[in-house]
Amino acid sequence: MVNLGGIRKEVSIELVPEAQVGDYVIVHVGHAIGMIDPDEAERTLALFGEMSAATGVSA
Amino acid sequence: MKYIDEFRDGDVARKIADRLATEARGDRQYSFMEFCGGHTHAISRYGVSELLPTNVRMIHGPGCPVCVLPIGRVDMAIKLALEHDVIVCTYGDTMRVPASDSLSLTKAKARGGDIRMVYSAADALTVARDNPERQVVFFAIGFETTTPPTALAILRAQREGLKNFSVLCCHVLTPSAITHILESPEVRQYGTVPIDGFIGPAHVSIVIGAAPYEHFAEEYRKPVVIAGFEPLDVMQAILMLVRQVNDGRAHVENEFTRAVDRDGNLAAQQKVSEVFELRPSFEWRGLGEVPYSALKIRPAFAEFDAERRFDVGYKPVADNKACECGAILRGVKKPTDCKIFGTVCTPENPVGSCMVSSEGACAAHYAYGRFKDIPVVTA
Structure with missing residues (x-):
């Protein structure tokens, strides 16, 4: 069960078996396809528009 | 909603826009293709193109699933x-x-x-x-x-x-379509579609990871920045692409680290x-x-x-002659270059596939951008 900004909807977590209650997942056509990493989200927010020293987050 | 609203903050968008204006060099043009329809939609909906310096141009790619369906x-x-x-x-x-x-x-x-x-x-x-x-x-x-x-x-x-x-x-x-575009005569021979780099898809990359794009960076010397679907993600990715171009680098970078890793x-x-x-x-x-x-x-x-x-063989069928979806999907034309855009072809009565889905270049421009094409005249 996921809460989409107030709307509760049942989605499949067969593709992200590690998901636990309380996690944030990315939902696509009724299936969770990935998870949100809260630490990385904070890091990206801090990065926005910073000087170029903050670049080079190579994948 | 958490992890959405923070990535739509207008003040932060202006801050990124200021950095872009400072760092984009005035003596050159930058053209980047956003492959994915989700980004096309975000760019139109949140007016991202209006926040970009005039010499930074976004080219819509073919990554709208409905649009490329023959x-x-x-x-x-x-x-x-x-x-x-x-x-x-x-x-x-x-x-x-x-x-x-x-x-x-x-x-x-x-x-x-x-x-x-x-x-x-x-x-x-x-x-x-x-x-x-x-x-x-x-x-x-x-x-x-x-x-x-x-x-x-x-x-x-x-x-x-x-x-x-x-x-x-x-x-x-996705990767084979990007290869096809990079190999197309418009990009390779004529240079009519200049591409200095790609914004890599968000959700697709969650599944396939960042690794499949390394080939484009290495073989074709095109920088790729994977970005989330929110407007700040897209703007930051454009800034990262401008920096790569300025430095003469062609790497795969990941702006969407909160959901994408190398392996997918x-x-x-x-x-x-x-x-x-x-x-x-x-x-x-x-x-x-x-x-x-x-x-x-x-x-x-x-x-x-x-x-x-079932006995249903595939038979290729030519598109409507007046429709420019094909050229738009290859980045050769813009929706407004099409004669029937917004007149015969509308989201209510689409002639071409790009007008169907909200991710399509034509539907996105029709919904969010068409009034900006009309010059404001005072009476």
Whole structure:
């Protein structure tokens, strides 16, 4: 069960078996396809528009 | 909603825009292609292009699943519904894609075809379970994001021994389409579509990871920055692309680290490779036949392959002559270059596929950008 900004909807977590209650997942056509990493989200927010020293987050 | 609102903050957008204005060099042009329709939509909806310096231009790519679906494939689904008395289930956007004989799945439904819109491949399975006396075909379209759910549906149908469920598989692959664009004469020979780098897809990259793009950075010397779907993600990615171009670098960088890593979702990839294999060739609207650019169902799952179960061969059909979707999907033309944009062709009555889905370049420009084309004159 996921809460989409107030709307509760049942989605499949067969593709992200590690998901636990309380996690944030990315939902696509009724299936969770990935998870949100809260630490990385904070890091990206801090990065926005910073000087170029903050670049080079190579994948 | 958490992890959404923070990524739409207007003040931060202006801060990134200021940095872009400072760092984009005045003595050159920058052209970047956003491959994915989700980014096309975000750029139009949030007015990202208005925040960019005038010498930074975004070119819309072909990553809108409905847009690249050729007429002949929709014809197959319509034929299944009207001539084989099959229940055809498909995603909402697919219903309105124009097909032959002025038909679409919606219009075929009005003619009596049993065509149902579903939210998920799993819902198509439910339709099959509820209608054991009827054949049910899931008309499956989309890139790497929708393919794993289709694979799960086929695996489940096999486990349950469902005899009335099959899939008309039209799943396509992002990396082969990018290769095709980079190899196209417009990019390689004529330079009519200058591409200095790509914004890599968000959800597709969650599934396939960042690694598949390394080839484009290394072989074609094109920087790729994978970005989330929110406006700040897109702006930051453009800033990262400008910095790579300025430094003469061509790397794969990841702005969407909160959801994408190098390897992607291995569980999803495993399900996909269990069920699907490469098609030697597949026709895309706009791009034509693209080698190894799509998936088909493996022989081990032949009974769930609608193309084997029913006699519906694929016949290529030419697009409407007035429609410029093909050139728009290749980045050669803009929606406003099309004579019928916004007049004959509108979201209510789409002639071309780019006007159908909200991710399509034409529909996005029609919804959010068309009034900006009109010069303001004082009376």
